[in-house]
Amino acid sequence: MNGAPALLTDLYQLTMAQAYFELGMQERAVFELFVRRLPESRSFLLAAGLEQALEYAASLRFSAEDAAFLAQTGLFHPDFLDHLRSVRFSGSVHALLEGTPFFASEPIVRVTAPILEAQLLESRLLNIVHFQSTIASKAARCVIAAQGRRLSDFGMRRAHEADAALFAARAAYLAGFDATATVEAGRRFGIPLSGTLAHSFIEAHDTEQQAFRDFALSSPQPTTLLIDTYDSARGLERAMALARELKMRGAAHGIRAVRIDSGELAGQARAARATLDANGCHDIRIVLSGNLDEHVIDGLVRSGVPVDAFGVGTALGVSADAPSLDMVYKLQQYAGKPRRKRSAGKATWPGIKQVFRERGAAGEYRGDHIVLEDERAAGEPLLIEVMRSGRRLGGASLAASREHARAEMQSLPAQLRELGRAAAYPVEISVALRGLARDLDAID
Amino acid sequence: MNGAPALLTDLYQLTMAQAYFELGMQERAVFELFVRRLPESRSFLLAAGLEQALEYAASLRFSAEDAAFLAQTGLFHPDFLDHLRSVRFSGSVHALLEGTPFFASEPIVRVTAPILEAQLLESRLLNIVHFQSTIASKAARCVIAAQGRRLSDFGMRRAHEADAALFAARAAYLAGFDATATVEAGRRFGIPLSGTLAHSFIEAHDTEQQAFRDFALSSPQPTTLLIDTYDSARGLERAMALARELKMRGAAHGIRAVRIDSGELAGQARAARATLDANGCHDIRIVLSGNLDEHVIDGLVRSGVPVDAFGVGTALGVSADAPSLDMVYKLQQYAGKPRRKRSAGKATWPGIKQVFRERGAAGEYRGDHIVLEDERAAGEPLLIEVMRSGRRLGGASLAASREHARAEMQSLPAQLRELGRAAAYPVEISVALRGLARDLDAID
Numbered sequence: 046m047n048g049a050p051a052l053l054t055d056l057y058q059l060t061m062a063q064a065y066f067e068l069g070m071q072e073r074a075v076f077e078l079f080v081r082r083l084p085e086s087r088s089f090l091l092a093a094g095l096e097q098a099l100e101y102a103a104s105l106r107f108s109a110e111d112a113a114f115l116a117q118t119g120l121f122h123p124d125f126l127d128h129l130r131s132v133r134f135s136g137s138v139h140a141l142l143e144g145t146p147f148f149a150s151e152p153i154v155r156v157t158a159p160i161l162e163a164q165l166l167e168s169r170l171l172n173i174v175h176f177q178s179t180i181a182s183k184a185a186r187c188v189i190a191a192q193g194r195r196l197s198d199f200g201m202r203r204a205h206e207a208d209a210a211l212f213a214a215r216a217a218y219l220a221g222f223d224a225t226a227t228v229e230a231g232r233r234f235g236i237p238l239s240g241t242l243a244h245s246f247i248e249a250h251d252t253e254q255q256a257f258r259d260f261a262l263s264s265p266q267p268t269t270l271l272i273d274t275y276d277s278a279r280g281l282e283r284a285m286a287l288a289r290e291l292k293m294r295g296a297a298h299g300i301r302a303v304r305i306d307s308g309e310l311a312g313q314a315r316a317a318r319a320t321l322d323a324n325g326c327h328d329i330r331i332v333l334s335g336n337l338d339e340h341v342i343d344g345l346v347r348s349g350v351p352v353d354a355f356g357v358g359t360a361l362g363v364s365a366d367a368p369s370l371d372m373v374y375k376l377q378q379y380a381g382k383p384r385r386k387r388s389a390g391k392a393t394w395p396g397i398k399q400v401f402r403e404r405g406a407a408g409e410y411r412g413d414h415i416v417l418e419d420e421r422a423a424g425e426p427l428l429i430e431v432m433r434s435g436r437r438l439g440g441a442s443l444a445a446s447r448e449h450a451r452a453e454m455q456s457l458p459a460q461l462r463e464l465g466r467a468a469a470y471p472v473e474i475s476v477a478l479r480g481l482a483r484d485l486d487a488i489d
Numbered sequence: 490m491n492g493a494p495a496l497l498t499d500l501y502q503l504t505m506a507q508a509y510f511e512l513g514m515q516e517r518a519v520f521e522l523f524v525r526r527l528p529e530s531r532s533f534l535l536a537a538g539l540e541q542a543l544e545y546a547a548s549l550r551f552s553a554e555d556a557a558f559l560a561q562t563g564l565f566h567p568d569f570l571d572h573l574r575s576v577r578f579s580g581s582v583h584a585l586l587e588g589t590p591f592f593a594s595e596p597i598v599r600v601t602a603p604i605l606e607a608q609l610l611e612s613r614l615l616n617i618v619h620f621q622s623t624i625a626s627k628a629a630r631c632v633i634a635a636q637g638r639r640l641s642d643f644g645m646r647r648a649h650e651a652d653a654a655l656f657a658a659r660a661a662y663l664a665g666f667d668a669t670a671t672v673e674a675g676r677r678f679g680i681p682l683s684g685t686l687a688h689s690f691i692e693a694h695d696t697e698q699q700a701f702r703d704f705a706l707s708s709p710q711p712t713t714l715l716i717d718t719y720d721s722a723r724g725l726e727r728a729m730a731l732a733r734e735l736k737m738r739g740a741a742h743g744i745r746a747v748r749i750d751s752g753e754l755a756g757q758a759r760a761a762r763a764t765l766d767a768n769g770c771h772d773i774r775i776v777l778s779g780n781l782d783e784h785v786i787d788g789l790v791r792s793g794v795p796v797d798a799f800g801v802g803t804a805l806g807v808s809a810d811a812p813s814l815d816m817v818y819k820l821q822q823y824a825g826k827p828r829r830k831r832s833a834g835k836a837t838w839p840g841i842k843q844v845f846r847e848r849g850a851a852g853e854y855r856g857d858h859i860v861l862e863d864e865r866a867a868g869e870p871l872l873i874e875v876m877r878s879g880r881r882l883g884g885a886s887l888a889a890s891r892e893h894a895r896a897e898m899q900s901l902p903a904q905l906r907e908l909g910r911a912a913a914y915p916v917e918i919s920v921a922l923r924g925l926a927r928d929l930d931a932i933d
Contacts, residue, residue, distance in 0.1 A: 052673040053651055055643070056684025059672065064690065064707035074693065114676045120710055160693055167687075168671075171646035172654060179649075199499070202615035203813045205623075205649035205657075207497055210616060212650050228503065229496040232558045240500025243611075245820035246508065248828040249518065249604055263508035266564055275831055307835045335835075359813045368812040369647045369803045376689035384692040387719055391751045391779075 051107045052114065054168040059115065063125040065161040072380035073136075074160035075397050076167070077152035078174060079375075084367035088461040088468045089146040091185045091450060092153050093216045094177030096143060098170050099437055102134045102156075105165070134162050138432035141400075143441065144181075144219055144450025145427060146457060148472050150393075151400045151415060153178070155428055160379060167374045175372045176209065180216035183339075183364040185454060187357055188221035189462050190343035195354035197239040198225040199334060200362020213362050219447050221454070226356070234443055239356075241269035241304050241332070248274060254283045261287060267301035269332055277305050277313045278320075285324050302330035302353065310335070311350045318351035332356060338365065343464050385485045394474065396481050400427045408456050412471035417478050495551045496558065498612040503559065506576075507569040509605040516824035517580075518604035519841050520611070521596035522618060523819075528811035532905040532912045533590040535629045535894060536597050537660045538621030540587065542614050543881055546578045546600075549609070578606050582876035585844075587885065588625075588663055588894025589871060590901060592916050594837075595844045595859060597622070599872055604823060611818045619816045620653065624660035627783075627808040629898060631801055632665035633906050634787035639798035641683040642669040643778060644806020657806050663891050665898070670800070678887055683800075685713035685748050685776070692718060698727045705731060711745035713776055721749050721757045722764075729768050746774035746797065754779070755794045762795035776800060782809065787908050829929045838918065840925050844871040852900050856915035861922050 065071075080090060112126040136158020147153050154174060156163045187196055198217045204210035214230030224239035225231060231238040242260050250256035253275060261268050270287075272280030281303060288300040303321075305313050310333050321329050333345065334356030342355055359365060375393050376384045385395035394415065401414040403424035414422035431438055441449070460468035509515075524534060556570040580602020591597050598618060600607045631640055642661045648654035658674030668683035669675060675682040686704050694700035697719060705712050714731075716724030725747060732744040747765075749757050754777050765773050777789065778800030786799055803809060819837050820828050829839035838859065845858040847868035858866035875882055885893070904912035 050673050052676055053645075053654065054672055055645055055670040056672050056675075056682045057670065057686050060684060060708060060712075061686055061690045061704075064686075064704050065693075067707045068703050070693065074689075076689070115672075118675075118682060120708065122709060164687075164689060167689075168646050169651075172648060172650060175647050176650045176653075201497075201499055202612050202818075203619050203816070204616060205807070205812075206616060206620045206652035207613075208650035208652040209620075210497065226499040226501065228498055228500050228559075229494050231500075231562075232496055238500045238562060240504060242501050242505055242508075243608075244830045245518075245520070245608060245611075245828075246505045248820050248830060249509075249514065249823040259512050260505075260508050263511045264504060264564065265566065268504075363649070363807070363812040365812060368649075368807040368809060372647070374646075376692050379693040384689075386688045386692060 050111065051105055052111050053172075054165065058165050058168055059129075060120060061164055062129070062161045063121055065164065066125050066128050067122070071159050071161070073157060074163045074376060075378040076156045076163050076374050077377050077398065078154040078156075078170060079152045079373065080147070080149055081371040081373060081391070081393075082149050083467065084370065086366050086467060087182060088463070089148060089182070089185075089457060089470065090178055090370065091181040091220055092141040092145045092147055092178055093143050093181035093219050094174040094212070095140050095154065095431070096440070096443075097177070097212070098154065098173045099138065099432055101169055101173060102138065102166055102432065103435060103437060105132070105134050107132060132162065132165065133435060134158065134166065135435045136162055136432075137430060137434065139428040140431050141427050142429065142449055143446040144453055146453055148413060148470055150472065150474070151413065152398050152428060155397070171372060171374050175370055177212050177216040178372070179364045179368065179370055180213045180361065181220040181450075183361055183367070184217035184220035184222055185450070186339035186464055187342060187355075187361060188454070190339040190346060190464060191355060192346050194346065194352060195224070196222045197354065197356045198222055198227065198361060199356040199358035201227045203359040204362040210362070215443065217361060219443060220450055221447065242271050244271065244274045247271065253280060254286070257283055257287050261291060261298050261300065264298060267299040269302040269304050270300055271304045271306060272317075273305050273307050273313070277308070278316065281317050281320055284329075285321065285326055288326060288329060300329055302332050304332040304334060304356070306335040311345055311348065314345075314350050314352050330354065334358065336360070339464050383481055383485060385482060387486065394478055394482060395485050396478065398478065401425065402427055404456065410456050410458055410470070412473065414473045414475060415478060416475040417481065420475055420477055422475065494555065495549055496555050497616075498609065502609050502612055503573075504564060505608055506573070506605045507565055509608065510569050510572050511566070515603050515605070517601060518607045518820060519822040520600045520607050520818050521821050521842065522598040522600075522614060523596045523817065524591070524593055525815040525817060525835070525837075526593050527911065528814065530810050530911060531626060532907070533592060533626070533901060533914065534622055534814065535625040535664055536585040536589045536591055536622055537587050537625035537663050538618040538656070539584050539598070539875070540884070540887075541621070541656070542598065542617045543582065543876055543884075545613055545617060546582065546610055546876065547879060547881060549576070549578050551576060576606065576609065577879060578602065578610065579879045580606055580876075581874060581878065583872040584875050585871050586873065586893055587890040588897055590897055592857060592914055594916065594918070595857065596842050596872060599841070615816060615818055619814055621656050621660040622816070623808045623812070623814055624657045624805065625664040625894075627805055627811070628661035628664035628666055629894070630783035630908055631786055631799075631805060632898070634783040634790060634908060635799060636790050638790065638796060639668070640666045641798065641800045642666055642671065642805060643800040643802035645671040647803040648806040654806070659887065661805060663887065664894055665891065686715055688715065688718045691715065697724060698730070701727055701731045705735060705742050705744065708742060711743040713746040713748050714744060715750060716747045716761075717749050717751050717757070721752065722760065725761050725764055728773075729765065729770055732770060732773060744773055746776050748776040748778060748800070750779040755789055755792065758789070758794050758796050774798065778802065780804070783908050827925055827929060829926060831930065838922055838926060839929050840922065842922065845869065846871055848900065854900050854902055854914070856917065858917045858919060859922060860919040861925065864919055864921055866919065
């Protein structure tokens, strides 16, 4: 939620900050946030959460209560806690625009600041950017699969608590979803809302027919009826009967769609469409939900199942097949000297980096170059300065970021849009960067 | 975070509430929250999150701003929105105690209230109980694997946003973890904090030796040193040299442990223990971290690797192998009549239920009985009334729930404590309950 406290961080960020303070280590550090490797089932990832990350950096403050809590842990000196109360993030941030696809080893956020400040951001910055990028990347796959059909986020109930529900709705919308069922996400981010009714409403009535009627008449707008509580074929007949009745009465109410949430969706949707059309209900749409993910959606769409919209819940809300990314925030330079972690299996590229993306004539991606900041390469640089001296520069609306994501996803090479198995994308490490890594390895 | 808004719900809860209101449907409904089936890799689940769920139910209020937002969606009538502002949860809740293991089809929360109120709770109740139960169940497996060694939650950075980090720390502690690195979780829930230092601190120094020294001297308490930034054998030598120096100086500072976070952990830990012991550093402990989960911990412990504590991050924080449970909240009775959903593959047991757990002489679980509320069965009933007329009854401290979880987990049959593959546990559906389901299926 808004205003997550400054103490939402790992303890060691604060003990390290104390050491930096006591040692007078005030030189500039450069940290980069990136993904070491993509999940097996991902050909690309989508950057998201930058907006909230910058809000966090700009508003970070330790209160008197925070300092009092830290004091009673016995781990901190009073002079450091006094200093902590005055800490403000004064550095600069470079980042990919939200909605930009990215690949392994490419910095997506770069923070330059006195080391104490840059270090303090680590845990929460990852917590924000990791989550939204995880969900946006999953949502992007659903968007590709749906081939233009409407997608709604139904994931709140099994999202990982309140914030996850809200920011999953945001990340999914950014990636091209059309709506969310989560009301607060609609209010907070201006995302269109969607919703129908639950099986419980039908079951609370003695007959399905009465439940449909009651629900449709209670709504000031045309409604979607859930037809699979008992038997979707009979449910559909009842929905059509009600639609006819409402039309004859000339009521403001109407039936906009029917939703099927269980069982063999393809067969039920085909049968429903045929029945609807045979009865002149061409305008009643079909919504499918229930354990959907990008693979199920892809299968339904490719086999020509007549469906107008999908509700995607748990698989989206927790990114079920890849609930986390190997995303890290690493020191790349301190006091003007490049730094490199060499732990087994976790070595990273040192120095301050930029990513250039080459495009073909139609804007399609052709390959990326990870280079040192002062190098040039073919294509356009992706990391843009978005914060300077602790102040935001510009900023994009969610609508603008969503449009950016749409255009970017259309520029992905065709094989990266295949959902079946992950495809490789050419990312080149510059000669100078390789050389720097080698030079650092020779020192100890 | 605290005070999640009332609009953190699915839109259809509100449109259904409007229909119930307009139809004057005010009879009592009974909803039960349960898991339809366990994830493949789980032999049991651990109930968690009840405390927050009850807080939510007791404090649910729709504000004037909430009503104003809903009004402008065009989906609601003014008279309903007026009513919504006065809604309070006035019902009763029965639930398992937090920390109680449970199995498929067993109600873990039962809500009895006028249908509008009971329906309104659905989305957020699931959102709360699902998440903490997911994490507690994963944490319980780590606790079993660790066989008494200390466990710390390092999961914040890849948890799904802020709330997930906080409540994962709570759920893990409830299940038997000893500490968390997330400072705010320590403050909010009274969980002991743990933390060391990150590779970046070492890398910001010109030498590892200097970094160790600086960190140890800056801390008012003995510290844990991370020794694998460059090479863990050399890191250990430097840590021991520092430990000797600190002892000779008689400083208040000291080295409590060394942490290894990458590479082949077993070999490094064995070598480290041997070196430490050969140098008289018997009191320096070994902490392992880095992509740990219950299987890795189990392997290390069973093969006798000398390790005193584990830091578990991502696998715990997102419950990586089972990031969601098939948890639902279903109408079981309305206006005194039992109800049953019969959707293909999603049919549920109807009526108001109770779970009896039979135990052997030593308290060990022998089997459960799911029965109708007015039936008796061998063993003790698990669902306890925890809220009546909208007011909490009693309540347990987190420490008490943690102790309950510990005792309960020790009562699990041995095969359920095996981590390799899921074992079955006998859960019997009563004859009367089966009969009721059959009777309802005959109606349409």
